Every structure is written in C-alpha cells, then in structure tokens.
Amino acid sequence: MRRPPVRGGPPFFFLVGGKRKGKVWGGRWRRTFANRMNFSSQLIEKAVEAFASLPGIGRKTALRLVLHLLKQEPATTERFAAALLAMRAGIRECRICHNLSDAEVCRICADPRRDRALVCVVENIRDLMAIEDTGQYRGLYHVLGGIISPMEGVGPDQLNITSLLQRVSEGEIKEVIMAISPTIEGETTAFYLSRQLAPSGVLVSAIARGVAFGGQLEYADEITLARSILARLPYSK
C-alpha cells in the first residue's frame, strides 16, 4: 500500500538526481524531516513528546490530543493528570494472585462469591481481563507475569510460580486451569507448571484449543485441526 504523500514533499535538493524507479518518498526522509514539527511553544512540544512516548501514539496524534486538552477547561487537564498520578502512586500487586489492585488483596480475591477451589493461571493482566470480560468464570486467578522464554532470557524463577505452588499447597484449590497462549513458549510454560504441580495431586486442566468459533474447518491449520479431533468433547448445546 502506498503511503499518503507527505505534505509539502521532500525538499528540492532531495529530488536532484531524479527519483529512482519504484521508490516512494517515505522511509528515511519521513523519519528525519516529516516528524520535525515546528512548535511555537516549548510547553506544547514537551507535552507532545510525553504523549508520543506512549505505545501506538505518533507525534501527529499526540499533537491532536494536546490541542484537544487545550480547548477544554483547565480542570479537565487537572483531573487527567491527577488520575494518572493517583494510579501510579496507589496501584500495587495483589498479595495472593499478582493482579493489579488498589488494596493489598485485589477485588477478585476478596470477593466471597468466587469459587476458591478454582484457580486460572494466566500470563498477564490483559489475559485476566479478557477472561473476566467473558463473564463465564467465577473462580480465582494467578498471574504469572510472563512465560518461560529462553530466547528472551525468562526462566521459571522470574515468574510467579513459587507463589502458585504455595497457594496450591494450602489445600483449598482443587483445580488449576492453565489459560496460557498455545505458542511454543506457552506450551513450555504449561508443561513446566504441570510437572511442578503434579506432586500436589491437584487437577490440572488447560483451556480448550480448537477451531475458532465462526471459523471454517478447511482453513484451520493442521495442528489446530488435529488437536480439535483428539480433544473432542461430548456434544452439548
């Protein structure tokens, strides 16, 4: 896909010597010149830089956000900044499950309606939120804080595995559900966990893997399809 042309185009001296066939202005020129914005205010420039340091926010979007805030009442920016500062200062890790929490124990762990015999092991807080959003799970969680990845130098010691084994050893947990992404690293982690949990005698299960809802069989990859056949379930609506 061709990128939309940069407004104003490259400076004249860049064009001297002719444009090579098929070369679209972008790349180096865009990185070096197009992102250079002329700010009349250093205060705005700093605010734009702050927004642009966030993932997925480019300088143009950052500028739009800054200008939007400037159009609002000063109190809007104060509330915005205060919310960020309060979040950063007050947030902590749940002592039990390592979820993000306002208190020592998170809202899920503290909820008496939750099934304390079930623990769902997830890689990170985003996965926990995704499962929570389904509204189908009423047990507790355990956030590993990553997965075993020798390539990235992450070993079992860097993950919240000891605290999981500790929780299981307390005896209340009857089933550990591994909701870990089916990647090579995820499988390695799940295998390691199952080995570590085996002596406790707790039931270890894994979320179902198979053909995605709304997907078509002929387009499913071989591994997914093979697993779907092997891990078939009794039919129920």
Ligand SMILES: [Zn+2]
């Ligand atoms: Zn918790």
